[in-house]
Structure formats: C-alpha cells, structure tokens
Amino acid sequence: MLALRLTAAFSLALLTACAHKPSSVTLEQSQQSKCPLSLQVGQQFILRLPSNPTTGFRWLLRDSAPQVLHSLGPEVYTNPEDAGLVGSAGVSIWRFAVTQAGVGQLALTYERPWEVGVVPAQRFNCRIRAK
Numbered sequence: 001m002l003a004l005r006l007t008a009a010f011s012l013a014l015l016t017a018c019a020h021k022p023s024s025v026t027l028e029q030s031q032q033s034k035c036p037l038s039l040q041v042g043q044q045f046i047l048r049l050p051s052n053p054t055t056g057f058r059w060l061l062r063d064s065a066p067q068v069l070h071s072l073g074p075e076v077y078t079n080p081e082d083a084g085l086v087g088s089a090g091v092s093i094w095r096f097a098v099t100q101a102g103v104g105q106l107a108l109t110y111e112r113p114w115e116v117g118v119v120p121a122q123r124f125n126c127r128i129r130a131k
Contacts, residue, residue, distance in 0.1 A: 035126035065104025
C-alpha cells in the first residue's frame with residue numbers, strides 16, 4: 001500500500017513538473033523560425049530586436065496581436081555595449097502580457113519613418129497562438 005502511495009505521489013509530482021511553463025518567453029530576431037509561437041495565458045512575452053536609432057531607422061509596430069497580447073509599456077532601447085561610442089548599435093525591447101487565448105499576428109518594420117513609399121529595410125512577423 002505504501003509503495004502505491006509513493007508511486008502516485010511521484011507520478012503527480014512528475015506531471016506537475018512537466019506541465020510547468022516559464023513565466024516569460026523571450027524571442028529575438030534570429031529566432032524568428034520558432035514562429036508560430038505558442039504561449040500560455042498569464043505568461044510575459046519579451047521581443048528583442050537589434051536596433052540603431054542613430055541611423056534614423058526605427059522598428060515600427062504594425063500589428064501588436066491585440067487579440068492575445070497586451071503591451072506592458074513602450075519600446076525600450078538599450079545599448080548593451082555601453083562603451084559611450086556614438087552611433088553604436090543596441091537592442092529595442094517590447095514587453096507584452098499574454099491576456100487571452102486565441103491567435104494574433106505580431107508585425108514590425110524597420111524603417112526611417114519620414115521616408116514615404118520606401119520598402120522597409122527589415123521586417124519581423126510572428127504568428128502568436130495563446131492557450
């Protein structure tokens with residue numbers, strides 16, 4: 001009887017550990033092949049894209065997947081090199097909360113906002129599936 005109880009308790013603990021999802025998921029441009037991305041309601045989603053605003057280029061959020069994501073604030077630009085070099089590249093970061101189940105499209109373009117009719121230098125697209 002004791003062995004049966006221990007086996008049941010161990011099995012339950014193992015299932016709980018397997019079902020655990022991280023509280024946040026980070027995606028970078030080089031990981032775009034992971035899209036479509038599956039997320040869980042309640043998770044935080046962090047998007048990190050290389051950026052260099054000193055060139056005039058900016059990532060513009062074209063579709064924020066509002067069906068499943070809620071923005072946790074504006075884009076934050078950081079210069080990880082922090083070497084004080086003028087014109088050095090950094091990273092633009094967006095944070096989202098996964099608020100409800102469904103499907104949405106996250107789309108950004110890297111362009112100079114004042115250049116009308118010019119094809120963006122880069123695009124980032126990721127289909128988001130939330131459960």
